[in-house]
Amino acid sequence: MSDLALEITAVDKFYGPIDTGVHAVKSFDMNVARGDIVALLGSSGCGKTSTLRMVAGFEEVSRGSIKIADREVNRLPPVQRNVAMAFEGYSLYPTVNVRDNIAFALKAKRLPQAQVDARVNEVAEMLEIADILDRIPAQVSGGQQQRASLARALIRDADLYLLDEPMGQLEPQLRTLLRGRIKHFIKERGLTAVLVTHDQTEANALADKIAVMEDGEMQQFASPAEIKERPANLFTGTFIGEPPMNVFQAKVGRADGRIGFHLAGDLALIYPAEVFSAELHKAILGKSEVALGVRPYAVRRVEGGAPAQVVTNQWLGDQSHIAARFAEGTLVLVEHDRARVGVGDQIGVELNPRDLHIFDPDTGDAISHGQELA
Amino acid sequence: MDTQSTLEKVLRGIAITAVILFFMFPIFWIFLMSFQTNETILRVPPSIVFEPTLTNYKALITGRLESTAGALEIEFMSNLFNSAYLSTMAVIVGLILGVPAAYAFGRLKFRGSEDIAFTLLSFRFAPPLLVLLPLTIYFQQIGLANTYFGLIWVYQLIVLPLILWIVRGYFEDIPADIEYAYRIAGHGFWATFRKIALPLAMPGIAAAGLLAFIFAWNNFIFALVLASADKQPVTVGALAFVTASGIQYGQIAAGIVLSILPTLALALYAQRYLVEGLSLGAVKG
Numbered sequence: 199m200s201d202l203a204l205e206i207t208a209v210d211k212f213y214g215p216i217d218t219g220v221h222a223v224k225s226f227d228m229n230v231a232r233g234d235i236v237a238l239l240g241s242s243g244c245g246k247t248s249t250l251r252m253v254a255g256f257e258e259v260s261r262g263s264i265k266i267a268d269r270e271v272n273r274l275p276p277v278q279r280n281v282a283m284a285f286e287g288y289s290l291y292p293t294v295n296v297r298d299n300i301a302f303a304l305k306a307k308r309l310p311q312a313q314v315d316a317r318v319n320e321v322a323e324m325l326e327i328a329d330i331l332d333r334i335p336a337q338v339s340g341g342q343q344q345r346a347s348l349a350r351a352l353i354r355d356a357d358l359y360l361l362d363e364p365m366g367q368l369e370p371q372l373r374t375l376l377r378g379r380i381k382h383f384i385k386e387r388g389l390t391a392v393l394v395t396h397d398q399t400e401a402n403a404l405a406d407k408i409a410v411m412e413d414g415e416m417q418q419f420a421s422p423a424e425i426k427e428r429p430a431n432l433f434t435g436t437f438i439g440e441p442p443m444n445v446f447q448a449k450v451g452r453a454d455g456r457i458g459f460h461l462a463g464d465l466a467l468i469y470p471a472e473v474f475s476a477e478l479h480k481a482i483l484g485k486s487e488v489a490l491g492v493r494p495y496a497v498r499r500v501e502g503g504a505p506a507q508v509v510t511n512q513w514l515g516d517q518s519h520i521a522a523r524f525a526e527g528t529l530v531l532v533e534h535d536r537a538r539v540g541v542g543d544q545i546g547v548e549l550n551p552r553d554l555h556i557f558d559p560d561t562g563d564a565i566s567h568g569q570e571l572a
Numbered sequence: 573m574d575t576q577s578t579l580e581k582v583l584r585g586i587a588i589t590a591v592i593l594f595f596m597f598p599i600f601w602i603f604l605m606s607f608q609t610n611e612t613i614l615r616v617p618p619s620i621v622f623e624p625t626l627t628n629y630k631a632l633i634t635g636r637l638e639s640t641a642g643a644l645e646i647e648f649m650s651n652l653f654n655s656a657y658l659s660t661m662a663v664i665v666g667l668i669l670g671v672p673a674a675y676a677f678g679r680l681k682f683r684g685s686e687d688i689a690f691t692l693l694s695f696r697f698a699p700p701l702l703v704l705l706p707l708t709i710y711f712q713q714i715g716l717a718n719t720y721f722g723l724i725w726v727y728q729l730i731v732l733p734l735i736l737w738i739v740r741g742y743f744e745d746i747p748a749d750i751e752y753a754y755r756i757a758g759h760g761f762w763a764t765f766r767k768i769a770l771p772l773a774m775p776g777i778a779a780a781g782l783l784a785f786i787f788a789w790n791n792f793i794f795a796l797v798l799a800s801a802d803k804q805p806v807t808v809g810a811l812a813f814v815t816a817s818g819i820q821y822g823q824i825a826a827g828i829v830l831s832i833l834p835t836l837a838l839a840l841y842a843q844r845y846l847v848e849g850l851s852l853g854a855v856k857g
């Protein structure tokens with residue numbers, strides 16, 4: 199028995215005829231270790247639900263293979279896959295009450311009634327829905343339905359838990375509370391879960407690994423820290439992180455022991471060549487042009503830095519978001535104190551080489567991350 | 573909306589009354605006729621003042637018609653039984669075959685499913701007369717003519733497409749994920765069909781069954797050709813009232829009233845389902 203709970207290998211999904219239908223998932227690979235929580239992040243319509251549905255067995259796999267607990271399941275009906283799922287649309291059974299909705303998987307296994315009740319109550323209390331168990335779905339709110347649907351999945355004894363936006367309907371406070379409890383619940387029991395979310399904080403807080411998807415393709419599959427510090431490509435770099443990473447096109451130049459990135463508007467960022475490793479030199483200098491990324495919180499204001507002009511300055515209660523005109527584009531920076539700059543002010547900014555992410559402008563793939571610099 | 577003027581209310585009342593009168597008058601007239609003798613029915617000018625009599629009903633129920641030309645045996649009650657039996661059986665068979673088929677057409681989009689479903693519907697377009705002659709010959713050859721079994725079979729031409737298309741719309745309206753949620757929780761395909769899909773589609777199934785029953789009950793042409801006296805339903809049996817000594821309008825009217833009653837009772841009972849079922853089935857293409 200390998201320690202993988204889920205292996206997705208070279209999976210394609212076409213809605214409609216293969217090769218001519220809607221290509222929702224493209225040569226997708228993802229291995230999930232037993233006991234891990236994986237968050238699937240990506241913009242709307244990128245194929246997250248399609249992927250989960252193939253794993254659950256509601257959509258046919260057009261190409262490739264899916265293994266759950268070392269068993270190839272491509273051709274197995276859902277009932278034999280032993281996975282639990284919380285649906286994006288909740289899909290509660292409308293004519294029975296919430297309690298029976300949550301319990302119907304346990305009933306299928308003919309557990310004794312006392313045990314069923316105990317488990318329903320436990321999950322319901324964890325998700326704060328113990329007070330609505332005797333109502334039918336039409337009589338409870340959307341957020342309560344969503345939690346009932348989540349409870350229906352978590353109560354199962356499954357090899358894999360697929361949670362499609364399990365907390366999308368909840369207010370931030372409740373979300374934060376439940377997030378902690380759910381993580382504890384999953385980890386305590388050593389369950390394996392794949393969850394779809396649009397909330398990066400949630401992904402960071404819950405997940406051992408994050409899978410970033412775009413347009414049906416896996417962009418990066420790594421730990422939250424790795425995704426943040428070493429985005430594999432421009433998409434991941436700009437998709438993950440709030441506010442998004444600043445990106446500028448730059449021409450690369452080299453003169454007497456220095457490396458310069460020439461931005462639009464005659465602006466140059468000059469660094470001593472020795473801060474970049476020899477390999478990096480080659481990689482960077484091999485390109486005449488690169489895309490430079492820098493995260494907003496890594497940009498510092500300094501006297502005599504590269505010139506920028508403030509466009510907006512918003513105080514969000516715990517941090518300032520400053521947008522400035524820089525190199526004929528916009529540079530966003532985040533400061534944790536209330537920044538005393540006004541619209542139109544000239545400021546100087548400094549970009550530390552350790553905070554630079556360098557991407558190939560054509561393919562978007564990462565060439566180097568400042569963190570790798572010695 | 574609730575600030576409706578009196579004029580509007582009055583106008584609406586008049587319009588509703590007019591429509592009701594228009595549609596109900598023939599039935600009302602037949603109801604009156606059923607309590608009259610042929611003489612009072614045929615007098616000129618007609619009048620709604622008459623001495624009511626139960627002779628028509630008595631004749632139908634006892635099966636003996638005393639007329640000026642002598643006594644006549646009529647089989648109205650056994651015809652009524654035939655109608656009930658044939659329609660009920662046809663609907664039961666139609667539901668047993670049609671509901672799973674509707675589920676298949678609605679849920680499992682298999683290759684050619686649209687074509688097959690449409691072909692089944694097109695049976696409703698074909699004039700029955702077109703198929704009657706060959707059907708009669710075949711039925712006589714294989715010994716199905718003048719059997720309940722054969723008639724119920726032919727009635728499927730009427731009830732099956734109806735059930736299929738109404739119930740299919742209902743199945744399509746159930747979100748597939750509700751069924752998936754049940755299946756992934758450890759229930760098989762068959763259990764999901766029985767426990768989730770069937771109950772949720774029940775209003776549609778009831779409506780389709782009722783409508784199919786009415787259509788089967790009202791059928792005339794198949795039974796006329798394929799059934800002889802002992803198997804024929806009331807629609808055909810009513811022809812017996814056209815006798816050598818004239819048309820027995822009174823008995824025809826009483827026969828109509830008696831044969832409307834079962835469907836009327838059924839329709840009133842299931843009225844809610846019927847309207848719901850039809851409109852839902854119709855909205856879905």
Ligand SMILES: Nc1ncnc2c1ncn2[C@@H]1O[C@H](COP(=O)(O)OP(=O)(O)OP(=O)(O)O)[C@@H](O)[C@H]1O
Nearest residue numbers: 213220222240241242243244245246247248249286
């Ligand atoms: N049944 C279907 N038939 C045809 N195309 C479909 C079908 N289901 C989904 N798609 C398409 O496949 C792509 C991926 O859809 P999917 O539902 O997997 O997106 P998602 O990542 O879950 O989006 P969201 O975050 O909005 O839920 C979309 O372009 C969608 O339009």
Ligand SMILES: [Mg+2]
Nearest residue numbers: 246247248286
């Ligand atoms: Mg989705």
